[in-house]
Amino acid sequence: xxxxxxxxxxxxxxxxxxxxxxxxxxxxxxxxxxxxxxxxxxxxxxxxxxxxxxxxxxxxxxxxxxxxxxxxxxxxxxxxxxxxxxxxxxxxxxxxxxxxxxxxxxxxxxxxxxxxxxxxxxxxxxxxxxxxxxxxxxxxxxxxxxxxxxxxxxxxxxxxxxxxxxxxxxxxxxxxxxxxxxxxxxxxxxxxxxxxxxxxxxxxxxxxxxxxxxxxxxxxxxxxxxxxxxxxxxxxxxxxxxxxxxxxxxxxxxxxxxxxxxxxxxxxxxxxxxxxxxxxxxxxxxxxxxxxxxxxxxxxxxxxxxxxxxxxxxxxxxxxxxxxxxxxxxxxxxxxxxxxxxxxxxxxxxxxxxxxxxxxxxxxxxxxxxxxxxxxxxxxxxxxxxxxxxxxxxxxxxxxxxxxxxxxxxxxxxxxxxxxxxxxxxxxxxxxxxxxxxxxxxxxxxxxxxxxxxxxxxxxxxxxxx
Amino acid sequence: xxxxxxxxxxxxxxxxxxxxxxxxxxxxxxxxxxxxxxxxxxxxxxxxxxxxxxxxxxxxxxxxxxxxxxxxxxxxxxxxxxxxxxxxxxxxxxxxxxxxxxxxxxxxxxxxxxxxxxxxxxxxxxxxxxxxxxxxxxxxxxxxxxxxxxxxxxxxxxxxxxxx
Numbered sequence: 046x047x048x049x050x051x052x053x054x055x056x057x058x059x060x061x062x063x064x065x066x067x068x069x070x071x072x073x074x075x076x077x078x079x080x081x082x083x084x085x086x087x088x089x090x091x092x093x094x095x096x097x098x099x100x101x102x103x104x105x106x107x108x109x110x111x112x113x114x115x116x117x118x119x120x121x122x123x124x125x126x127x128x129x130x131x132x133x134x135x136x137x138x139x140x141x142x143x144x145x146x147x148x149x150x151x152x153x154x155x156x157x158x159x160x161x162x163x164x165x166x167x168x169x170x171x172x173x174x175x176x177x178x179x180x181x182x183x184x185x186x187x188x189x190x191x192x193x194x195x196x197x198x199x200x201x202x203x204x205x206x207x208x209x210x211x212x213x214x215x216x217x218x219x220x221x222x223x224x225x226x227x228x229x230x231x232x233x234x235x236x237x238x239x240x241x242x243x244x245x246x247x248x249x250x251x252x253x254x255x256x257x258x259x260x261x262x263x264x265x266x267x268x269x270x271x272x273x274x275x276x277x278x279x280x281x282x283x284x285x286x287x288x289x290x291x292x293x294x295x296x297x298x299x300x301x302x303x304x305x306x307x308x309x310x311x312x313x314x315x316x317x318x319x320x321x322x323x324x325x326x327x328x329x330x331x332x333x334x335x336x337x338x339x340x341x342x343x344x345x346x347x348x349x350x351x352x353x354x355x356x357x358x359x360x361x362x363x364x365x366x367x368x369x370x371x372x373x374x375x376x377x378x379x380x381x382x383x384x385x386x387x388x389x390x391x392x393x394x395x396x397x398x399x400x401x402x403x404x405x406x407x408x409x410x411x412x413x414x415x416x417x418x419x420x421x422x423x424x425x426x427x428x429x430x431x432x433x434x435x436x437x438x439x440x441x442x443x444x445x446x447x448x449x450x451x452x453x454x455x456x457x458x459x460x461x462x463x464x465x466x467x468x469x470x471x472x473x474x475x476x477x478x479x480x481x482x483x484x485x486x487x488x489x490x491x492x493x494x495x496x497x498x499x500x501x502x503x504x505x506x507x508x509x510x511x
Numbered sequence: 512x513x514x515x516x517x518x519x520x521x522x523x524x525x526x527x528x529x530x531x532x533x534x535x536x537x538x539x540x541x542x543x544x545x546x547x548x549x550x551x552x553x554x555x556x557x558x559x560x561x562x563x564x565x566x567x568x569x570x571x572x573x574x575x576x577x578x579x580x581x582x583x584x585x586x587x588x589x590x591x592x593x594x595x596x597x598x599x600x601x602x603x604x605x606x607x608x609x610x611x612x613x614x615x616x617x618x619x620x621x622x623x624x625x626x627x628x629x630x631x632x633x634x635x636x637x638x639x640x641x642x643x644x645x646x647x648x649x650x651x652x653x654x655x656x657x658x659x660x661x662x663x664x665x666x667x668x669x670x671x672x673x674x675x
Contacts, residue, residue, distance in 0.1 A: 111589020193591065194618060197672060198633070201617035204674035214674040215551045221671035224592055225585035226551070327578040327595035329611055329619035332632050346616060347634035351648050412635040412647075416621070444626025448635075458635050486637050486645030491627035 073286025074293050075261035081155070082259065082293070083300040084148035089247065090301035091144055094137035094308055095179075098130050099236070106186070108232035110225045113188040114323050121317060132312025138180055140308055142338040145176050154393060156381030157260035160271040163373035165253045168246055170369045175243050177339070182235040184336050186228070190322040193223055194333035196231070202346075205358045223326055258282065259293075263381035271378055332413075340407030341400045347412045411457030414447035418455045425452045426503070436503025439496050443488065451507065459485060466508045475501050556671060557582035562664040563598060569606070569665065574599040574622045574640065577608075582669040596656055596667060597622055597629070599640065606660070608667050609642050609653040614675040620653065629653065651675055 057063050105124060107116040120127040149169065152158055158166035181199070185192045196218065203213035219226030258278060287293065318336075322328050335343050349357050383390050420441040428434035440446060448458035465474065478497060481487035488497070561579035569575065577598045584592035597609040597620075609629075611619045618633035628645060629638040637646040642653035654673035659666050 109587045109589070110591040111587045197612065197617040200672065201612075201615075201674060211674055212552050215671075216549070218551070218672060220551050220554065221556060221583065222581045222594060223672065224581055224583075225588035227591070323590055325590035325593060326619075327576070327590075327593045329576065329595055329621060331619050333618055347648070349648065351650055354648065354650065413632055414630045414635060414637075416630075416632065442625045444623050444628060444630075447623070447626070447630060481645070484646045486628055486639065491640075 069255065070290040070294075071288045072255065072258075073282045074259055074289045075281065076285050076287050076292075077262060078259065078293060080296055080300070081151055083296050084144050084151055085254075086297035087301050087304050088141060088144040088148050090304055091137055091141035091308070092243070092247070094133060094305060095141060096240070098134040098137060099240075101130050102134060103236060106232075108186075108229050110188070110223075110228040110324070113186070113228055114320065117187060117189075117320060121320070128316055129309075129312050131317035132315065133308055134183075135317045136308045136311040136315075138183055139336075139338070140304055141176055142180055144304070145173055149173060150393065150397075153389065154383050155260065155263050156269070156383075156386065156389070158373040158377075159269045159379070159381060160274055160377045161257050162253070162260060163377050165250060165257065166373045167370055168250045168253065170366070172243065172246050172250065173369075174366065175239055175246065179235065179239055179243070180336060180338060182231050182239065185231050186235055187318070187320060188228055188324050189320040190324060190328060190331050191333055193324040193326055194331050195335065196223055196227060198333060202358050205355050207359070260381075263383070265380060265382035265385045268379045269377075269381060330416075334410075337404075341403035342407075344403040344407035344410070347410065348406070409457070413456070414458055415450075415456030416447060418446040421446075421451055421454055425454070427506070428503075429506070432499050433503045433506055436499035436501070439492075439500050440503055443492065443496070443500070445500070448485075462504060462507055464507055464509045466505050471501055471505045474504050554583070557669075559669050560659070560661070560666040561669055562661075562666050563596075564665055565663050566660055566665055567663075569598065569600040571600050571604055572602045574624070576611075576622070577665075577667070579667055579669060594669065594672075595619070597653075598658070598665065598667070606658040606665055607642070608656040608658045610656065610673045612654065612673055613649055614644075614651040614653060614673070615647070615649040617672070617674075 102120065105116060105120050105127070107113055117131075121131055122128070152166065152169070181195075185196050185199075200214040200217040203217055204210040206213055215221065218224075219230040261278070261281065322331070334340070345361075346358070380386055418441065421437050426434060426437040428437065440451075446455040448456045449460065449462045450456060451461070451463050453463075469477070475497065477485065478492070478500060479487060479489040492500070559582040563577040563579055574597055576595055578593050578595050581588075581592050581594055595611045597611060599607045599609070601607065613620050613631040613633065613636045615631065615634055615636045618631050620629040620631045620636065620638065622629055627640050629640075629642070630636070631647070631649070635647045636644070636649040638649070638653050639645045642655065644650075644652060654675070656670060657668040659668075
């Protein structure tokens with residue numbers, strides 16, 4: 046013990062380590078902040094999970110377009126602890142996205158971005174963007190069929206940017222097609238570029254937190270006044286401040302440890318996302334979907350009116366980022382208490398509900414044709430003559446069922462036709478099929494007259510039983 | 512401070528030289544690095560005719576999937592060096608080749624023979640058999656590759672992934 050103590054003193058005399066760490070650990074923080082303030086540190090813990098599991102995975106992952114898939118299969122199914130590590134990296138990413146979101150909502154609702162912590166928020170917004178980029182590039186590194194097609198979807202979206210779109214798309218692909226150069230680029234972004242920026246930004250974020258101190262609990266009787274806030278805050282800390290370690294930090298440690306435990310348990314019980322088919326661009330039976338945290342945006346892309354698409358694909362992320370960045374500069378003083386900021390609370394609720402609804406839609410993706418639809422069973426068809434039976438068969442064979450459901454069987458893209466005959470006459474049904482309708486192809490050239498008649502005859506029996 | 516105190520003019524000069532040399536050093540490192548990263552922008556578009564099979568293999572009025580090797584691919588590209596296309600032989604015997612990429616966001620469209628339509632699994636784009644848009648979000652018809660017949664072989668002119 047004495048030797049260790051001596052060694053520390055020798056080291057400390059040469060580095061002044063205790064003079065650097067001491068004030069950080071012991072600095073006074075406002076009292077009573079409680080469990081609401083644990084999400085920032087928890088995000089950092091989740092990031093650390095990603096750093097360590099990521100480094101371990103990088104020792105075995107081969108960032109080669111031709112071999113990455115096989116190396117991931119090996120990591121997942123053969124390597125010692127490989128499945129657990131991949132699972133931890135996946136659930137760690139999920140935790141990081143979730144926690145950065147909660148941290149941001151808390152900061153927004155308590156008005157903690159106001160003077161003098163505007164730059165803390167701005168750096169936080171940059172970190173949010175970097176986290177999403179890490180999630181997206183990481184999903185591509187799975188380099189299965191989903192990874193390859195997601196890369197192409199990303200390139201197509203970048204291609205919508207005016208003037209430089211085609212260049213951006215080419216840079217994303219690393220060439221003219223998905224190929225050998227694509228994956229190694231994404232690997233370098235995911236493993237070197239973006240983490241380097243994240244480290245720098247986390248450092249800045251923490252330095253700013255220390256510089257300005259964490260925000261005290263909002264109090265509606267004390268709006269923020271930039272002229273007096275600093276001296277008031279310092280006096281308050283002198284009067285009531287408690288040392289960060291351990292008075293406030295214990296909650297961070299408890300919650301952070303719980304996050305790590307959850308990630309390990311989920312990784313162990315559920316495991317990493319299974320790889321889909323190999324990254325062969327000629328296998329076109331694919332269902333490219335983003336991971337859960339971008340599913341809501343997938344829904345946005347599906348439901349935009351075509352005319353607005355270019356503006357939204359390019360403009361919406363730019364506008365959203367701009368609004369988030371400008372927020373603390375426009376509203377840096379006044380009330381912090383949520384009870385006195387109805388607009389802030391209302392906008393938060395609207396955003397959360399919109400993302401929630403879009404996320405649910407993205408999960409269901411009713412706009413996607415149901416390629417797995419199967420022929421309607423006889424007890425649903427209840428054919429009274431051969432033409433109706435033939436119509437039901439053609440309804441499946443001619444692809445109607447990819448988009449239209451009857452009695453729960455079929456796609457959600459178009460209207461449910463279980464009781465269509467209650468709404469449309471035989472003539473109206475015929476016209477829709479032959480001419481097409483809003484978002485429905487015309488089948489005039491692909492159906493023979495007797496085929497069309499059979500389908501119409503079948504649909505004309507779809508009535509609510511009386 | 513043993514030497515004579517440098518004059519303010521000399522200080523200014525030394526500061527400028529240092530900043531200037533710093534910039535030169537940064538440029539000497541930065542130009543090759545950024546140039547290397549931007550290299551895909553300077554490559555000429557690679558296009559090659561690839562044979563996808565003998566003419567008689569393709570029936571009139573049928574649309575089938577064909578595969579061919581990309582024009583420019585590296586040794587380690589593995590399966591990603593391949594691209595698929597939909598090859599249609601019209602009733603008149605003419606050939607048309609469509610990119611598999613939906614013009615909405617690039618997902619692979621499927622040919623549904625009985626329905627006589629192409630459908631996209633991502634956001635529900637639908638195209639007629641001539642590649643024109645039938646329904647859904649796609650802004651343009653399916654991109655076409657040039658096709659020719661040479662020595663009894665159907666050949667497709669490869670090209671970059673269509674970015675719409």
